[in-house]
Amino acid sequence: MRRKHSLSLAEQIEQVRRIGESRMLPLIAVGCGVACALGFVLYHWIDNKTPGFFTLLVAALFLSTVCGIVSLAVLANFPRFQRIARATRSGRRVRGDIQITVDSSDPENARIRGCMMEGGAVWDLEFTRPLGWEPRSGEWPCELVFLADVRLPVMVQLADGLLFTSDRTQRVYGRRV
Known part of the structure; x- marks a missing residue:
């Protein structure tokens, strides 16, 4: 079995700070939330006379579900990483x-x-x-x-x-x- 690469303490601190002090993760969460809402709007807008009706329904539900899960995962874990990043500098x-x-x-x-x-x-x-x-x-x-x-x-x-x-x-x- 191959061993995982182990990060040094300095590399771990750098990685935690990069995640916790990132400005992109909140934007990703908001973007995914908007995409989730758009997917649900698209799902309700599509009717059975639309060409490719079933494919569009599946795509809209898939988009909404994946984006919703990503958004919730970021929103649930990002505050904890912000606290940990702060704790590496102060506390x-x-x-x-x-x-x-x-x-x-x-x-x-x-x-x-x-x-x-x-x-x-x-x-x-x-x-x-x-x-x-x-x-x-x-x-x-x-x-x-x-x-x-x-x-x-x-x-x-x-x-x-x-x-x-x-x-x-x-x-x-x-x-x-």
């Missing part, structure tokens, strides 16, 4: 050691969890799929990065790469690592 950084557990029972969807002490509380972290590298289980030195306007930590920076927290991350009081 409060808490140094510590994180205990990472990688559950690879499903190779397509490895589950990555982490646990880290911060003050009197423990962060029970769940991460999304990393960008350009694969973490290993174990205890690692890291920086937990917080932004002022976000309640949860945005990312964890390790020596080998970045891990992005998911919405399932939570702060647990009174539990030790």
Whole structure:
């Protein structure tokens, strides 16, 4: 089996910034939303006397569906990448050691969890799929990065790469690592 190319920490930061600070992605989302609406208008405008009626109906529905999915995917993920890009430049950084557990029972969807002490509380972290590298289980030195306007930590920076927290991350009081 061929190994994936692993990005360095600097390359990961550059890639996250390129995505999160992009001006094109919001325009793509708006353009796809407009194309989706036009596809539905075209679908309702076509009647059975139009030449190529069935082909046009299928094309209109296909255009609307694909553009709608692309638009929703960009709108759902772009704000998270904006926060992560901001966190690579600024934010409060808490140094510590994180205990990472990688559950690879499903190779397509490895589950990555982490646990880290911060003050009197423990962060029970769940991460999304990393960008350009694969973490290993174990205890690692890291920086937990917080932004002022976000309640949860945005990312964890390790020596080998970045891990992005998911919405399932939570702060647990009174539990030790």
